Amino acid sequence: MLAELISSQLVRTVVLGAALLGAIAGMLGAFAVLRRQSLLGDALAHAALPGVCLGFLIAGARDLGSIMAGAFFTGALAALAMMAITRTTRLKTDAALGIVLSVFFAVGVVLLTYLQGVGGAASAGLASFLFGQAAAILASDLWIMGGVGLAALALVLALWKEFKLVSFDADFARAQGLPVTALEATLTVMVALAIVVGLQLVGVVLMVALLIAPAAAARQWTDRLGVMVALSAAIGALSGAGGALVSATTRGLATGPVVVLIATAAVLVSLMLAPGRGLIWQALAARRARARITEARILRAMQELAQAHGDARYPSEQGMLAASLGQPPDPRNFAALERRGLIRAVPHPPETTRHWELTTQGHDAAAAPDAERGR
Amino acid sequence: MTSETPHEPDQALHVEDLTVSYGEATALWDIDLDIPPGVMCAIVGPNGAGKSTLIKAALGLVRPVAGHVRFLGQPVARMRGQIGYVPQRQSVDWDFPTTARDVVEMGLYRSLGWFRRPGRDARARALAALAEVDMQDYADRQISQLSGGQQQRVFLARALVQDTPILILDEPLAGVDASTEAVIMALLQRLRDEGRTVIVVHHDLTTVQSYFDWLVMLNVRIIAQGPVRDVYTPENLRAAYGRQLAMIAVPAQAT
Structure with a gap:
């Protein structure tokens, strides 16, 4: 049964893609969670929706390249808007996040429904970006995911100690003369990239779970940053692969939500059982x-x-x-x-x-x- | 800010016309300040006087509205490797997954440079710095398992490991017990005796005279600065803290 599934080209692509995405999101999510920026990922993901529609409008077709570019563009715009709000007004980060997330998402939904109203058959597929559609993934998309994954891995390895210091004590890092703003921006951009590559699979609504859940689960089991990041990537990859397999074996189960549910189950188990920190x-x-x-x-x-x-x-x-x-x-x-x-x-x-x-x-x-x- | 030639090189810290504001609130107003090398200096003042803001502005962590800062005649950007900084303990998340030794090694990241990982040498130096604050037995502890005083010592060790001529500490004695306070003060006094400049944001007026030899009294503006025996006077305390507190804090008459 399993061997039969694995031999299917489509299933193999989806499983590999979901595992890759889980690993990337898990690795970067560990830093996001430690920097208390996990909800930034949520805002970025929701803010990607208008970008998806814009990309579609400009390309005139469901072209993944322009859709990703659009998603990245509006995501970055949202991040900037958030920074501007917290710096220039008295609103705190959570309020700024809430405002930006809902406004961008509302714009996205308006655009989406408009496109579906006027557009032909192609625009119908756009709605799949809300909750993801694993079956739409192509073998060529794996190269994009692999590229993003490798870039993220290389950056994290090369700038390991800098990322660690910035995540733990940004003020001290700045006093040491490190380019803290640039390092923080790099981490945020990497998170945005992970979100963009994950949109197709998991969708804008649930993407944040893939960032937070593996990291939250991994944190329970270890007191070392290196182990936590590796474990988080592993949990993400396993959730991704597991979710893809489950949805391939069962009719009518969407991959993205199943992946998220598996990752969340890992969190629950970790919260309960982990030695030292677990509730039990x-x-x-x-x-x-x-x-x-x-x-x-x-x-x-x-x-x-x-x-x-x-x-x-x-x-x-x-x-x-x-x-x-x-x-x-x-x-x-x-x-x-x-x-x-x-x-x-x-x-x-x-x-x-x-x-x-x-x-x-x-x-x-x-x-x-x-x-x-x-x- | 483009001085190739040193400006006031005889002062460990020279601050001129420094003004910092957060929105409408003025945190520091027109600060002129000189701290000579080799002193143990306390910065005191009531809550909200701008003590932390002053050192953050000096270190370039807060952007001033006006004014300039020099360390031994140089702008702070050129002195990064010469200044050890101990932030307030509460400024970080102690549940971060890392060990005491790892935190101390962070003090060496700058001298390691980009892309290089701390190796055996860094490890040895970190352990030596931990031993100086009596924390060698806790090197591999996760930092949330340390008490407040132990966490403060780890922070101090992270600054020590840099072996800098200037040390700046933000409330290092806040919320630590008597034994940690003794360890920290003995160490700081030894560093001062080695010729280093130690600048401490301090909140406990009763220990100012016994611990420090230089004093800066601050309340948004500079109230007074100089040797402790000249500055620690009833008039100055009243000017900085208001009448009531000055009456409590001023001993019968200091030396």
């Missing part, structure tokens, strides 16, 4: 810490009872411990203490409830100064 990991760690504290308090209570009775091996009764702790402790706390050799269960006939006594180590642990902290 943190919940488990918090539970362990709580258990340690309860266990320390049980030891303390048992020692107090032993001292009150002048008997180091005084058998403490479950109910008494519950009363002195203010709530009945979880049986698992006792089990853990028993495993660590700090307490041992003792029979205390004729009573049938459970009793424990402190071992020698248990006395030592209870007396340790930081016992409350569970050390």
Whole structure:
């Protein structure tokens, strides 16, 4: 089944294209996310729509070259508009983003519907740029994607330390005499290029997810920038290839949204499971810490009872411990203490409830100064 | 700004007619300032006095409306490699995926030049700089796992590794504990004793006299500047901070 799919020229092209796009977007998206510019990508993507229509108008046909040029042009215009708004007015970045995104997108939709109203059959395909249409991809488009990907990779490798410094501490970079504005502009232009090559596949509406999702997922697993960027590219590539395969095997599933859903699933899994930063990991760690504290308090209570009775091996009764702790402790706390050799269960006939006594180590642990902290 | 010949080369920092405004608000007004080489200088003033703006303008990070700045007689663009800068700790995202040593190596990027990666030599120098601030054991820690004081020390190490004759620090003692403050101040005093010029934006008036030997008092305009014993007077404090605070901050009578 899979082998049959792979042998199909179209499927191969789409899978390869989606993987390439995912890798490019993942790599550049890592920097965008770290620079807190992920939503800039969204604005750029939406602002590409009027450019797509303009490119179509000027070329008079669905010519990919002019459509991409148009998309890049209006995207750049939007970026400039945003910069102008934040620099000259009191509006903050988020408001500027919102304004630019919606205005450009509105213009794009107006142009699109107008073209569809007057235009012939060719203009009908334009709507596919909203959500992407993977099947429209040509083998020759792969060369464009590969070119953009190689250029991005070469730039990131060559300017690695400069990009890192600018992303982490732009003020310091400027004080060092680095051309910060040019470096930031380079990163933004690369993001815009990635968006432009991705429009056909994923569409203007969902493109931003491919920038943010792999980076957000990758950040969870590592504390090294290099690993994060590589991992982000890998997650992007896998989401792309996976989404293309899924939509090829199932009738009526659009590639772009499936790719985005897979990338988002990667984010969800990473947010939950990643060691250290994952929610489940943190919940488990918090539970362990709580258990340690309860266990320390049980030891303390048992020692107090032993001292009150002048008997180091005084058998403490479950109910008494519950009363002195203010709530009945979880049986698992006792089990853990028993495993660590700090307490041992003792029979205390004729009573049938459970009793424990402190071992020698248990006395030592209870007396340790930081016992409350569970050390 | 086209002076081939040095202008005021005898001053570590020379500022003339400097005015900076953000929109309608004037942050700095007509600043004339000279800091001689080899001093440990505090820049003090109330919130919003323009302390950070002053050093940012001096470093060319903020564009002034008027005025010029010279370091040892040269414009800042020619002195990039001679000035170590420690920005405010809060100015960066400490969740950035990088280690303490990596941050310190950033101080060497300029001297490495384009396209070259930091190698073994950079690594050794970064570790040495971390050791100077007592942070060698934390070299491979992710920076968000460091405490505020430790992060501040990492920032200081990044400036140290550049081995510059001039150091400019923006609130290096803000929100750090007593032991970090002691480490930082001992280090800065040693750098001063080696003949370097250390310029510190400082907020704690009670330690000005014990830590520093040169003082610039600022409140949008220059209130006073010179040796601490001449400048740290009740009149000047009142002029900079207003009446109430001056009464609290002025000790019975300083030396």
